[in-house]
Amino acid sequence: MQQIAQFFKVSEEQFVRDWCAATRRSADEAKKVYQNIRLPRRATKGSAGYDFFAPESFTLVPHETILIPTGIRVMIEDGWVLSLYPRSGLGFRHRLQLDNTVGIIDSDYFEAKNEGHILIKMTSDDHKGKTLSVAAGDGFAQGIFLPFGITVDDEADGERTGGFGSTTEKK
Numbered sequence: 001m002q003q004i005a006q007f008f009k010v011s012e013e014q015f016v017r018d019w020c021a022a023t024r025r026s027a028d029e030a031k032k033v034y035q036n037i038r039l040p041r042r043a044t045k046g047s048a049g050y051d052f053f054a055p056e057s058f059t060l061v062p063h064e065t066i067l068i069p070t071g072i073r074v075m076i077e078d079g080w081v082l083s084l085y086p087r088s089g090l091g092f093r094h095r096l097q098l099d100n101t102v103g104i105i106d107s108d109y110f111e112a113k114n115e116g117h118i119l120i121k122m123t124s125d126d127h128k129g130k131t132l133s134v135a136a137g138d139g140f141a142q143g144i145f146l147p148f149g150i151t152v153d154d155e156a157d158g159e160r161t162g163g164f165g166s167t168t169e170k171k
Contacts, residue, residue, distance in 0.1 A: 004077040005145055007039040007050070010115045018069040018117055036136065037071035040143060049142030051087065052120065060124040060132040065099060068140070073116035076107040082143045084120060090140060094132045095125040098141075105143070108159070 009015075012034050019030035033056050040050035055071055074082055084103030090096040099121040110116040120141050124132045134140050150156075 004080045005082065006075050008073050008075065009034075009037055009039070009071050010073050010117045014115045014117055015069060015071045018114065018119065022067045022069050022119070034071060038137065040072060043139075048144050049085070050144070051139035052084070052118075052141040052143060053137050054134045054140050055136065057136045058134055060094075060096075060122070062124050062126040062129055062131075065121060065123045067119060067121045070118045070120060072118045073110055074105060074118070074143075075110045076105070076145070078107050079147055079149075080145055081106055081148050082145055084118070084141055084143050086122060087139050087142055090132065090134075093126075094130060095127065096122055096132060096140075097125060098122055103141075103143075 010018075012031060015034045015037075016027050016030040019025070019033060020027055023030075037055050038053045040052050042048075042050055052070055052072065054068070058066055058068070060066055076082060082103075082105035084098060084105065085091070086096040086098060103118075103120060105116075105118060122141070126132065
């Protein structure tokens, strides 16, 4: 297998900023959560997906949305992308879905102003009314590295500065 990426934790300072903004909770709580962040990993040698683990327990009632600062960033070689999805079982049993359907982490996101912090926004669309409960440390999302190509006449020369929407911002 070709090795094309490496996961890291974002700095504690970046995590605290993003956690406090997403949860409206204290910096002291964020620092405790930060200490337990686990880097994504594959469960078996045949797994395509790298499991992302919940930094803290959470519950979602049907039609509720949550923004999860993962505390994770990833350095990816050019020509590759990390695609994010809900864990298959959670999607199947609770209709758990990413709010942007598929998360796309580009190789240049690692150098963004927010350290390339991967934030995952999810909604439970469980039509049976079941509440989803995920314990701290449990897998809730998965990432798969995929190669991509460019067109012959590609002239992209912009530089990324942020996350969502940053590549279409007026400069």
